């Protein structure tokens with residue numbers, strides 16, 4: 516049972532904030548990325564709807580469906596045991612009414628195996644968050660830049676004016692009041708992130724939001740540059756060149772096949788006799 520005891524819980528994350536221990540969160544989208552995320556020692560694994568962009572090749576997160584999220588959350592679940600598993604509720608699935616939000620969140624937990632769900636929004640989501648929490652669904656909020664609203668706002672830094680910081684603090688307080696156990700602060704100024712983080716008792720997990728958040732989150736594919744096209748927001752730090760490493764290995768494989776350097780004797784199975792004799796090349 517020691518493995519179970521070590522599992523990261525919502526209460527553990529809140530204790531980390533009180534004790535000023537930074538929270539490390541990373542996205543994952545399937546079994547191998549989940550396994551790699553767990554092995555790295557992260558506290559929280561997020562099955563982000565960024566899935567749509569980095570894994571499914573869409574231009575935004577808007578086309579991602581609840582089916583997509585359930586399918587990928589299940590795969591990540593099989594790859595991890597210690598980190599807290601959070602899954603994004605995709606576009607519109609928590610906006611049709613509280614009943615639909617509960618149903619969608621329930622699927623991510625029951626079918627996907629998530630331990631918590633995340634939704635983009637602030638004050639406007641307070642009743643939804645409250646209903647989920649009362650039903651036993653831990654909710655992580657997400658304020659600042661909301662990628663699901665890209666068609667309204669684009670990808671723009673938030674919290675640049677006093678008015679905007681006040682609104683973000685109102686959102687953070689309303690989410691906390693409604694029972695959110697933590698929230699993501701995406702692309703807000705470092706000053707806004709500090710004000711917000713000091714305004715609420717629950718952990719803030721920043722992405723592109725500076726050094727004063729209680730934790731950090733990045734997209735898996737950004738951290739290890741696991742892409743060919745090289746999309747890279749300026750707040751990302753790249754820690755490995757997985758794309759380059761993988762591509763050079765793949766290209767060498769193709770060259771070896773074309774040059775008949777692969778397979779070699781150690782990759783071959785032999786039987787007692789040939790059924791027919793072909794022409795030896």
Ligand SMILES: Nc1nc(=O)c2c([nH]1)NC[C@@H]1CN(c3ccc(C(=O)N[C@@H](CCC(=O)O)C(=O)O)cc3)CN21
Pocket residue numbers: 564565568569576662670671672702734736737746747748749750
């Ligand atoms: N690979 C990837 N990484 C992410 O962090 C990410 C996704 N995809 N998809 C979903 C959202 C979208 N995100 C984005 C997308 C673009 C910018 C961007 O263009 N940022 C500019 C600053 C814009 C400004 O100055 O207002 C930058 O230079 O970082 C930021 C976050 C974050 N999320």
Ligand SMILES: CC(C)C(=O)C(=O)O
Pocket residue numbers: 542561562563564565566603699701722732733734
């Ligand atoms: C970047 C994080 C916070 C996210 O929402 C996602 O990956 O979808």
Ligand SMILES: [Mg+2]
Pocket residue numbers: 563564565576603662
């Ligand atoms: Mg997301």
